[in-house]
Ligand code: 13P
């Protein structure tokens with residue numbers, strides 16, 4: 001049964017013509033009233049396809065910014081304006097410009113967890129679900145991969161024929177998980193399959209049974225005939241899966257994998273945002289035409305090569 005706040009949101013989103021796009025890490029009560037729930041790539045595709053004139057993103061800032069780039073004629077809002085991704089802020093465009101000057105022959109591949117101003121100096125974006133496919137499809141064999149060195153390492157191992165220079169950055173939440181955390185979880189649950197996000201360190205990724213995006217992990221666990229899983233990404237995914245597959249058991253890889261930014265958005269934030277799209281109280285993503293034009297080239301490339 002849906003709650004009073006949820007039914008108010010459903011009514012208001014119709015009245016105010018709002019599509020709600022929720023990242024897979026969002027709480028169950030938000031996912032229940034969303035038009036789509038997915039990983040970064042799925043949210044990008046949906047931002048392009050949405051028929052509504054307003055988009056409300058429940059996730060972190062770079063996701064709303066990407067939605068704005070892909071749908072510049074729509075108004076795009078972020079449900080909680082404090083929700084950022086620390087990885088997205090790790091590198092400045094000047095650093096990439098310097099590396100490009102030294103090695104101009106490299107195609108610059110940026111994980112989508114980056115700011116618009118950083119995307120503006122890159123050639124193509126990737127997400128965790130599309131990185132291997134896109135890197136394989138890029139014609140150039142010499143690449144620069146930023147900012148997640150763990151995802152970069154994973155891609156390099158899947159595409160060994162390419163020369164990938166990797167800069168050191170990454171997700172502080174996933175990167176905090178150690179091999180000992182994995183060994184401890186496996187010792188407690190020896191029959192469980194290990195499903196991890198490629199933002200984890202290489203030593204953890206190498207020992208996993210499946211490596212994939214947030215949605216990839218959810219899909220894999222749902223389809224599998226196996227009964228027990230250790231989930232190596234934000235702990236919300238284990239909770240979501242446990243609700244959806246009551247006949248299976250889901251264990252968290254480590255209680256350290258809690259993303260405080262993804263946890264910021266509440267159902268009341270969603271209610272206030274859907275209500276506030278026309279009175280200026282919702283947090284709107286504002287970008288100039290020039291900013292959009294500069295930064296969206298690598299997002300368009302991602303959609304072209306990743307679809
Ligand atoms: P996904 O594209 O797998 O959803 O990853 C986004 C993210 O921020 C994971 O921490």
Ligand code: SF4
Nearest residue numbers: 085086087171173259
């Ligand atoms: Fe960013 Fe990591 Fe949080 Fe994902 S889990 S939003 S990469 S800080």
